[in-house]
Amino acid sequence: MKILIVDDFSTMRRIIKKLLRDLGFTNTFDADDGTTALPMLKKGDFDFLVTDWNMPGMNGIDLLKAVRADPRLQKLPVLMVTAEQKREQIIEAAQAGVNGYVVKPFTAVSLQEKIDKIFERIDNS
Amino acid sequence: MSGFESKNEKSLALARHYVKELEAGNWDSAEEALTELTGIRERQIYTELEKLKGDFHEVLQHFNTDETILAFVQDELPDAKKRLLYVIEKTDKAANTTLSAVDSADLVCEKMQKSLDVLIPEWKKFLNRELTAHEFRILSEMIRHFFETSNKDILEVKNQFTEILMAQEFQDITGQIIKRVIDLVSEVENSLVKIIPISGKHQLSIAGVSTQTDNKQKSEADLHTTLDGPQIPGMETKGSLGGQDDVDDLLSELGI
Known part of the structure; x- marks a missing residue:
């Protein structure tokens, strides 16, 4: 599974990256904002997108709409x-x-729950 | 020739004329020259006073009508203080969580090391065939126990690593809060910059700065109206939900 993490704070990107690695991803x-992320998504075969909302350049909601x-x-x-x-x-x-929507600050457990729920729904549909 | 120099030349000519007329005994003409001479000075003072009066009036008007300044003093500055206090609280908590997690993980590592300190020499003895059958049974029991606890211990260390990792989220939250306080400081700066030029003399040098901050403030104001950023305990924004559980409830209402 190929995942793209978009957040303007590098510490948050690293935290999410590490949590995903612990979950086996x-x-x-x-990417640090939507402007950088969108071309990556268009070019690469990503399976999942994790994004922040408030970012300079293109924010998360505009990225989602795009x-x-x-x-x-x-x-x-x-x-989100x-x-x-x-x-x-x-x-x-x-x-x-x-x-899915996770509010910061979040725990490793809540992130896992949301991810599990998203894939459960996709598998069922 | 500047206005200042021409005024001086005129004053000098009038003064010369005044002395000349006095020496010649032409009292009326001398009096006329003197009146004209003092008139120049009076007009100058009057113009300056008029200008000062106008400026003063404008500054007062500005303070009265500029609600943003009132809002800064009444609401936003105390808010900014609360936000910064929350930053202190967040960083303090993150540092303590990290230090405690390091302490716990350290204890586990020490415990594992102590077990190894006992096991390794015994294992060497076994390889050198120095152990009796009974001693070997004890060693093998110790090794079994070590394997069992190691699994738990490693998991415990990994959990502490996750604690440390999660504690770093303070940087994102506090970063967003500090950015907002910086925006507020820029807005206050911008309002003050707008008032200063009214007092006249620095108008030209500050005009450029003013337009720049105007544009900046506009885009920041747009952001303010749409996004609230991290919620600070005790000063939640209107319409804001109370955390993940509330968000989950709303999401399930929306079918997600």
Whole structure:
């Protein structure tokens, strides 16, 4: 499974990368915002996208919308990991087609739960 | 020739004329020259006073009408203080979590090392055929026990590593909070920069800075209206949910 991690803080990218490795996902790549991530997604055969919301350049919600608008990427599972937790924002993310939403600060366990849930749903559908 | 020099020349000419007329005994003409001479000075003072009055009025108006300045003083500066205190709290907690995890992992490593300190010489004795059958049975029991506990111990060390890893999330959270405080400081700076030029003399040198910060502030203001960033205990933004459980409830309502 090839995973792209997008966050403007390098420490957070490393944390998520390490947690994913502990969960058995070793094929991970990272980008610091949507502008860098989108070409990577279009070029590479990624299976999963983990993205922050608030980033300079292209933010996470715009990246999600761009992914859903691309015929080749529209089915890509997307997990948002963000400090944003306003009701309207979560609704916006849901409407844009997010598959999971984790609020920072989070625990290793909650991240695993969300990832498991996303793949469970995909396997069942 | 600058205005200042021409004014001086004029004053000098009038003064010369005044002395000349006085010496010639033309009192009326001398009086006229003197009146004109003092008039120059009075007009200058009057113009400056008028300008000062205007500037002062404008500054007062600005303070009265600029609600952003009031908002800074009443709400945003105390908020910024709370945010920075939260940063101290977060970094303190992260440092302590990390140090405690290192201590725990260290203890486990020491325990494993002590077991090895006993096992290795015994194992060497066994290889040299120096152990009796009874001693070998004891050693093999010790090795079995070591294998069993090692598994648990390694898991424990790995858990402590995860603790240390997760503690580093403070950098992302505090980074976002500090960025917001920096934005606020820039906004205060920008408001002050707008007021300073009103007092006149520095207008030209500051005008450039003002436009620059205007644009910057605009884009930051846009960001403020859409994103709240990390929630700080006791000062949650309106409409914000209370953490992952609330978010999960909303998501399941939305069918995710």
